[in-house]
Structures are given as C-alpha cells and as structure tokens.
Amino acid sequence: MLAGLLLGCGNAPSEDQRAAEDAAIADRVREANETGPPIEEVVPETISYPDMETNDLLGQGCAYAPGTSMGVRVIARETDAYLKIDGEMVRFAADPGSRELPSNTRSLYNGRTHSLRLAVGEVAQEGEIEDTTFEGTMWLYDRWDRVVYTGTGTANCGV
Structure with missing residues (x-):
C-alpha cells in the first residue's frame, strides 16, 4: 500500500509543468473573452x-x-x-x-x-x-x- 502511495506521488506534475498548464488555460480564457461575436454588417439608410x-x-x-x-x-x-x-x-x-x-x-x-x-x-x-x-x-x-x-x-x- 505504501508503494501505491509513493507511485501516485511520482505522477504529480512539477511546479513548472503546472505553471505552464495554468498559463495556457489563462491564455485560452483571455482569448475567448476578447473574441467578439460574429460580425453583424450594418447598412446605413438614406437620411431624408x-x-x-x-x-x-x-x-x-x-x-x-x-x-x-x-x-x-x-x-x-x-x-x-x-x-x-x-x-x-x-x-x-x-x-x-x-x-x-x-x-x-x-x-x-x-x-x-x-x-x-x-x-x-x-x-x-x-x-x-x-x-x-x-x-x-x-x-x-x-x-x-x-x-x-x-x-x-x-x-x-x-x-
């Protein structure tokens, strides 16, 4: 049982890996927030x-x-x-x-x-x-x- 716990600890990502994953997630969230909805064309009407x-x-x-x-x-x-x-x-x-x-x-x-x-x-x-x-x-x-x-x-x- 102790061996299973030790093996489980060895699979945890390092702090550098975790920081890189967090940065990638933050970049995807930022990109999603900055992307606007589809473009809606506007056709101005004649001013009478x-x-x-x-x-x-x-x-x-x-x-x-x-x-x-x-x-x-x-x-x-x-x-x-x-x-x-x-x-x-x-x-x-x-x-x-x-x-x-x-x-x-x-x-x-x-x-x-x-x-x-x-x-x-x-x-x-x-x-x-x-x-x-x-x-x-x-x-x-x-x-x-x-x-x-x-x-x-x-x-x-x-x-």
Missing part, C-alpha cells in the same frame, strides 16, 4: 430631408453619399455626426483629438455601440459659394473595432 429638419442637421458640415447614389448616409458636423440605422437616427460625438476635415468636421466620431471614421480625398468639384465636393470614404466599426460597413463616394462639405 425630414430627418435633417427633425434633428436640426441643416447648416455647416459634410454630407457623405457612398457609391453613385445621391442619398446621404452620414451628416458630420463640428461636434457630432448622424447616421440612420434601422429607421433611427443615431448620434455620434466628435473626437476632438482626431484630424480636422473640411467644414470643421472630424475624422472620428464615437457612439454608444459603434464608431465612425471619415476621410476626404481630392476635390471633385468647387462650389460657387462655399460648398465643395470631395471624394469621401466612411467606415463604421463595431465595439470590437471591426469594420461593419464601408462606403466611398462623394462628400459635400459647406454651408
């Missing part, structure tokens, strides 16, 4: 003129319309930006530390569940008064910083 009036979105800013569509998907202003998702206007707060774009807009806006990154390229058309049309790109990220929507088209900036 009544949406703009209701949310007081008329005035200085940039309106982004992806593709060849004239339907505005994002309205960015100095302090905030709006996107229409599932029939609701979603507000994003400007990140004051991000790069400044035309019409005092910003390159990054943060919302409760998503963040919005904007960029403008070359001038496509100079306006007569203060409006200027650029090539514009928008990216919508989920809370795990994964792109759930991207669109490139025009960005009309001005008053």
